[in-house]
Amino acid sequence: MLTLLEQLDKGFLWQSPGGIHPPQLKTLSNQSAISRLPLAKRFIVPVPLVGEQAILTVSVGDKVLKGQALTEGSGFTYLPVHAPTSGHIIAIEQHASNHASALPILSCVIEADGLDTWCELTSNSLEQLSKTEILSKIKQAGIAGMGGAAFPSHVKLNPASEIDLVIINGIECEPYITSDDRLMRDHSDEILAGVGIIHHLLNPQRIIIAIEDNKPEAAKNMQAAIERSSLPKGQIRVTVIPTKYPSGGEKQLIQIITGKEVPSGAIPAQLGIVVHNVGTAYAIQDAIYHGKPLVERVVTLTGENIAKPGNYWLPLGTTVADALQAVDFKPSTQQKVIVGGPMMGYALADLDVPILKGTNCLLVPSPEEIAPDTTEKACIRCGECAVACPALLLPQQLFWHAKAQEYDKAASFNLKDCIECGCCSYVCPSDIPLVEYYRVAKSALKTAAEEKHQAEQAKIRFEARLQRLEDEKNAREAKAKEAAAKRQANMKSSDKDAVAAAMARIAAKKAQAESNTSVSEAPTVTTQTAIDPKKAAVNAAIERAKAKKAAQADTSNVKAADHTDALLDNINADDVKTDDKQAKVAAAIARAKAKKAAQANDVISSQTDAITGSEHNKDQVTPPDDKQARVAAAVARAKAKKLAQAAASSSATDPIATPDANVPTESTDATDASADHSTEPLTPSNTIEPQTADSSVSDKQARVAAAVAKAKAKKLAQVAAGTSATDPIATPDANVPTESTDATDATDASADHSTEPLTPSNTIEPQTADSSVSDKQARVAAAVAKAKAKKLAQVAEDNQDQSLENQHNEQHNEQHTEMSTALSPEQAKKAKVAAAVAKAKAKKLAKSAEQEEQ
Amino acid sequence: MAFKIASSPHVSTSLHTNTVMKRVALCLIPGLVVQSYYFGFGTLIQLLLAVSTAYLAEAAVMKLRNKNIKATLSDNSALVTAVLLAVAIPPLAPWWLIVIGTLFAIVIVKQLYGGLGNNVFNPAMAAYVLLLISFPVQMTSWIAPQTIALNHADILSSLFSIFEFRHSFLAEHFQLSIDGTTMATPLDTLKTDLSMGLTTTESMTKPIFSGMAAEGWFWVNMAYLIGGAIMLKLKVIRWHISIAILASLFVCASFGYLISPDTFVSPLMHLFSGGTMLAAFFIATDPVTAATSPRGRLIFGAMIGVLIYVIRTFGGYPDAVAFAVLLANMCAPFIDYYVRPRSYGHRTGN
The missing domain is CATH 1.10.1060 (Fumarate Reductase Iron-sulfur Protein; Chain B, domain 2)
Structure with a gap:
């Protein structure tokens, strides 16, 4: 039993299944040596990787030299693109691609100056360079597989596994194409030099140059070149295989030469085999020994409608139209212009497309030559x-x-x-x-x-x-x-206890009196309504308590704010300055809003919780998820269009939400930016959060959220809005003296107050933050906010129905039932009383705030 | 200018469906000639009837389906179906037999299934079976080979016989002479004899079995074999199905003959009588209704060979080609599904 290497040395061949024998017609183009055509005026160099792996290093109007790299990039499979000739970049635009689809692709259009001046080239010898340097030079020369697939060659020359066999593919099984044939005949020594570099890099046990038996001259020349080369004898040979299409396919060639099949989904390197095209070998030696990047290739221009069929060195980027014109192309009706061979080539619809690294043939057959469809x-x-x-x-x-x-x-x-x-x-x-x-x-x-x-x-x-x-x-x-x-x-x-209790009792009584009719309501409802008025009363009491405390805490809050700012400096130093200002602005706006908003709060204040509110809140408490916030913003923006009113009202919050808040000018931008909030004003339940269980998001979380949000706010003004949800939670805590730092947190985190206009309790905030405010900006903001708050109030009223539903969903306030004194369970309308109290208070506060402002 | 866009490949062979079908029909000529020599002009008349019916029927259906009549008729598939049916039925069968058969083959078996390429069953064989079951008398009274016939059926008497001009004196005259010439086929005779307790050797002494296998039939089969060989040479068909049929039939027949030569028919008799060669090269090789992969075709062919033997030996009908082919047709999709070649780069099938 012969080993595979022995069989390879004997030139043993295996059978590849299938295949066909189409008429060859290679003699049409392989009769003369490779020649050159006059340089075209205009070149199109596609730069498809720009924007993905690369950037352009030239711009329109730049002068480029032949061989100058046009792109710069990184990435394993990145390949630079070079100017094919010297001249000027006249455009960088989307241009039809040399592809069956002709889809436009970003391309540099170069106007040739006709001088064809090379850029500086450095020649090397193999000994001077390490393998890594050689690979890097091959990469920088932009060498890709010349057989048609144009896969980056340096990748195949740097395999993960050991390579035992290198096959140099000179099969060229497509009928008509003779570019490899002529290259092997005319430049066999150069190809061998390239093979030598491949040998140096991969050090395989054998190198086989495979050529079909319809190219005897090529085989003879390559054999002679092997004799002349310094490559170790016995390791490299020419193997002539029978002509059959598609023997030149990589998988088929491997099967014919070695009898092995490349496993489905695998690459030949896994078998220890690498296949390179002869044209690639030529390009590699050109890159290493002459320092020339890949800027031209041999293209077979053939077909009966070409007067001078043959093989030509064409600079890459030459348009198909120019190339064909130079060889006297006479189109017939229903002319097909095929890029590649008749078996696998594609027909072009537009001839103003460039020659690419893998373009080995342009075939323009006469109608008699290739049968009509x-x-x-x-x-x-x-x-x-x-x-x-x-x-x-x-x-x-x-x-x-x-x-x-x-x-x-x-x-x-x-x-x-x-x-x-x-x-x-x-x-x-x-x-x-x-x-x-x-x-x-x-x-x-x-x-x-x-x-x-x-x-x-x-x-x-x-x-x-x-x-x-x-x-x-x-x-x-x-x-x-x-x-x-x-x-x-x-x-x-608290010493306010008694007052609160009294207020609660009054509220409860009134509510009871008003709600006699609702006695027969369903048990679940009645239980809830029992909670509602009580809670409302409690809330009212809390608000009052807060108002006083907050006023006192004002100065300490400012200090606390400074403190938090200092902490946040680490995250975003730029925001520090704006914070203070913003806090004031926010406060002013909120105060102004509160006045109007309070009017709308009849229902809202009577509502003790909001499942929807908390759920909504959940949605919002996601500032760390940048992507999601953006998605949310996008969704909200869409909504905002429909809900013009809501969007308008939310825009009022925006100058605050935006760190760079330039209040008057930004208010329009803000409509978009604050789209996140557009739903919030519509969700009165949010207003309850401060007073209820939902305020439970930990200080830490709120602070972190605020900090993160602030950091992001710069890039994503819209996203900053996403933090809003944490703020309403943090804000009420601020009103409790022990947690006063939270208030500053909330304001710091670009103080989103989208929910505040609806929150009576928040009317206290103006006092906390605003006592020292006499800022012009704040006033402007307040004016804007006021105007918007009016609209907001309307919106809030529109949402009464919705909020009533939310009432029934109330689940979280059982703790308050414990506090209830003598309230009958059917007092649904007591809530209104509480609301009225809150409203009155809010009005008063707002008024005083306004006076203060003036 | 506008350039023509087309998908690769841009070249193709010149061997098209219509050429393939035409070659099949042409390769039937040797068999047709020999059959006409032994069994008279009846076959040719049947052929004309079948072809004209087939083309008319196909054109009518194409008209109804709003398809291009000319393109469909020019694929020559109807021609092949008609010829196969014409050579399969008794030469002097009445005209309506072939017309019904052809109509059934073209309209129901082929076009109602979607036309060429979509039919499940071989149209000619399906029609043959329809006729055999519906009109057993007409379908089994085969004409005696002229070499042993008392009266030779000339063209005129064949015409009168086929078109059933019974009422004129002339017709009666010819009818009489024809009646004397019809007889059972050799396989039928043998089957009957075996059921009557005769041994094959005793039965084979009858004049109908003179010659190599059976008078006339041997040479008819030989002619189809030659036609088949030409088709193989022209690559109109691949060898797998034909060789598998003949080989499996031969193996089965040899096995039986070795065990009991007196009660089982000889392999030679099996291969060269009845429609064996016609089936092996012209009927079972219909690509539409056969398995497609080489291995699948071997299985498909072997199945037909075995079925022919089994039905001829143990079944109720003397010849079994049509049934065997139809049964195998049913299995073709099944075979194709399970017999898949191992693709390149895959360890096993699938």
Whole structure:
């Protein structure tokens, strides 16, 4: 049993299945040596990686030299793009691509100066360079596979695993194409030099130059070049293989040379094999020994409609139109211009597209040469396609499924292993464009896979979010109990206790008197209504207490604010200055708003909790999730359009929410920016949060959220709004003397007060923050805010119904029931009394604030 | 100027469906000639009837389906179906038999399933089975080979017989002479004899079995074999199905013959009588209704061979080609589903 190496040395060949023998027609173009065409005037150099992996290093009007890199970038598969000739960049624009789709692609248009001046080139010898340097030079020369696929060569020259066999592909199995043939005939020594570099880099046990037996001269020249080269004898040989299409396919060639099959989905390197095109070998030696980047290639210009068919060195970027014109192209009607060979090439719709690194042939056949299109007929299941398929697929089954759009079934017949060689279409007696069906099916499968992947990602995100919200909710509930207990304690110790109790009793009585009619309500409802008035009363009491305390705490708050600012300096030093100002502005606006808003609070204040409110809040307490906040902002923006009113009112909050708050000028921008808030004013339940369990979000959390939000606020003014939710929670805590730092936190965090206009308790804030405010900006802000608050109030009223519903959802206030004294359970309307009290107070406060302002 | 856009590949073979079908029809000519030599002009008349019916029926259906009549007729598939049915039925069968059969084959078996490429069953064989079951008498009274016939059925008497001009004196005259020429096929005779307790050797002494396998039938089969060989050479068909049928039939027949030569028919008799060669090269190889992969085709062919043997030996009908082919047709999608070639780069199938 011979080893594989022995078999390779003997030139033993294996059989590749399938394949066809189309008429060759290579003699049309391979009769003369490779020549040059006059330099074109205009070159189009696509820079597809710009924006992804690379940046442009030139701009319009720049003078470039031949070989000068136009892009700069990083990334493993990044390849620089070079100017093919000297001249000026006259445009950088979207230009039709040399692709079947002709989709526009970012391209540099270069006007040649005709001098073709090279940039500075550095020649090297192999000994001077380390392998890494060689690879880097190959990369910087922009060398990509010249056989057509244009895969970056340095990647294939730097494999993860050991390479035993290098196959230099000189098969060129496509009919018509002779660029490799002529290159091997005319530049065999240069190719061998390139092979030497590949040998140096990969150090394989064998290198085989594979050539089809229809190119005897090329094989002879390459053999002679091997004799002349200094490469170790016995390790490199020319192997001539029988002519059959598609023997030049990488997988097929490996099978013919070694008998091995590249596993599906794998690359040849996993078998210890690497295949390089002869043109690539040529380009590699040019890059290393002459320092020349890849700026030109041999292109076969052929077909019966070309007067001078042959092989030409064409600078990359030469347009197809220019190239064809230079060889006297005479188009016939229904002319096809094919890039590549007749088997796998694609027809161009637009000839103003550039020659690319992988463009090995332009074929312009006469109508007699390549038969006109035929109509597709019924498949007779003859199975000739399966016989011809080099990948051993069942093309006909694939066709049935692809045609029926049963792409999953097509995939089960290994559609992905189709190499699109076109053998099946070639032999099909019914003229079915099989390959086209497979392309459609493949792209559909690809799209479906991408969508599936995205859906999975979204699901993971969604589940994570649900979990997080659940956790947060639990944490909040726990905090709520704690906070409620604390408040209770405060109330008892306070000297306002008696007053509060009295107020509560009065409110309760009134409410009772008003709500006789609602006695027959359902038990659940009555229980809740029992809670409501009591709570409202408590709230009223708290507010009053807060008002006094807050006023006293004013100075200390300012200090605390400074303190927090200092902490936040670490996060965003720039914001420090604005904070103070903003706090004032915020306060002013809030105060102004409160006046109007209070009028709208009949219902809101009677409402003791809001599941929706807390839920809404949950949605908002997500400042760390930058992306989500942005998404939320986007959603909210969309909503904002519909809810013009709401958006308008929320815009009032914006100057505050925006760190750079330039109040008068920003108010319009703000409409957009604060779109996050647009829903909040509509959700009266939010107003209750300060008074209820929802205030339980920990100080720390609120502070962190505020800090994070502030840091972000600069970049994302809109996102800053996202922090709003934490603020209403933090704010009420500030009113409790022991937690006064929170108030500053809240204001610091660009003090979002979107909910405040609806929150009677917040009317206290103006006093806390504003006593020292006589700022012009604040006044302007207040004016703006006032105007908007009017609208807001209307909105709030519109939402009465909604808030009433929320009432029934109340779940969190059981702790308050304990405090209830002698309230009958059916006093639904007591809440209103409490609200009225709050309202009156708010008015008073607002008035005094206004006076103060003036 | 506008340039023409087309998907690769831009070249293709010149061997198209219509050419393939035409070649199949042409390769039937040797068999047709030999059959006409032995069994008279009846077959040719049946052929004309079948072809014209087939084209008319196909055109009518295309008209109803709003399809291009010319394009469909030019694919020659109807021609092949008509020829196959014409050579399969008794040469002097009445005209309506072939017309019904052809209509059934084209309209119901082929077009109602979606036309060429979509039919599940071989149209000619489905029609043959329909006729065999519906009109057993007409379908089993085969004409005697002219070499042993008392009266040779000339073209005129064939015409009168086929078109059933019974009422004129002339017709009666010819009818009489024709009646004397019809007889059971060799396989039928053998089956009957075996059921009557005769051994195959005793039965084979009858004049109908003169010659190599059976008088006339051997050479008819030989002619179809030659036609099949030409098709193989022209790559109109692949060898798998034909060889699998003949090989499996041969193996089965040899097995039986070795066990009991007196009660089982010889392999040679099986291969060269009845419709064996016609089925192996022209009927079972219809790509539309056969399995598609090489391995699948071997299984498909072997199945037909075994079924032919089993039905001929143990079944109620003397010849079994049509039934065997139809049964295998039913299995073709099943075979295709499970017999998939190993794709490049894959360890096993799937």
